[in-house]
Amino acid sequence: MTKYLEIENQWIKKMMGQDLKETDPYLETFLLMTCDVLGADQKLVKSKSRRRDLVMARYLYFYAAHERFPKKSLEAIGRVVGKDHSSVHAGIVKAKEYETDPDNKYSDAFRKIRQMIPDENRLRP
Numbered sequence: 001m002t003k004y005l006e007i008e009n010q011w012i013k014k015m016m017g018q019d020l021k022e023t024d025p026y027l028e029t030f031l032l033m034t035c036d037v038l039g040a041d042q043k044l045v046k047s048k049s050r051r052r053d054l055v056m057a058r059y060l061y062f063y064a065a066h067e068r069f070p071k072k073s074l075e076a077i078g079r080v081v082g083k084d085h086s087s088v089h090a091g092i093v094k095a096k097e098y099e100t101d102p103d104n105k106y107s108d109a110f111r112k113i114r115q116m117i118p119d120e121n122r123l124r125p
Contacts, residue, residue: 027065027072027080030116034061037112046081056098056106062088063095064113 035042040057047054058081065077066088074085083091098104 023080024072024076026069027077030065030068031061031080033116034064034113037116038109048082058083059091059095059098060106060109060113062091063099064117066092068117 031045032042035045035057038053038057038060040054044051044054045057045061061081062077065072065080066074069077074088078084078088098106099110104110
């Protein structure tokens with residue numbers, strides 16, 4: 001009987017939008033550090049909000065986490081903020097575009113986040 005209750009609880013959590021897979025504590029900490037650099041609220045970054053500043057925070061997190069932890073899957077990186085691997089990939093591509101844009105208002109944030117990434121972990125273009 002307890003097995004059925006456990007399955008039912010898992011189903012309820014899934015229906016409520018709670019991911020049953022655990023998130024990586026290193027990625028959680030990295031998200032917190034990224035939010036601190038940007039001055040963004042971690043709960044809002046994890047929300048489904050499409051506000052430009054929150055979307056940019058997610059993009060920067062995706063980009064920086066992918067460079068800092070190159071062996072982590074895009075799925076694991078996205079799970080921290082409730083996004084799938086394709087959203088992470090698209091965010092990384094967008095972040096790279098913003099990084100090379102000279103008129104980017106987030107260039108300071110890019111510089112600070114790049115300092116958090118050790119040289120040996122940086123991906124080559």
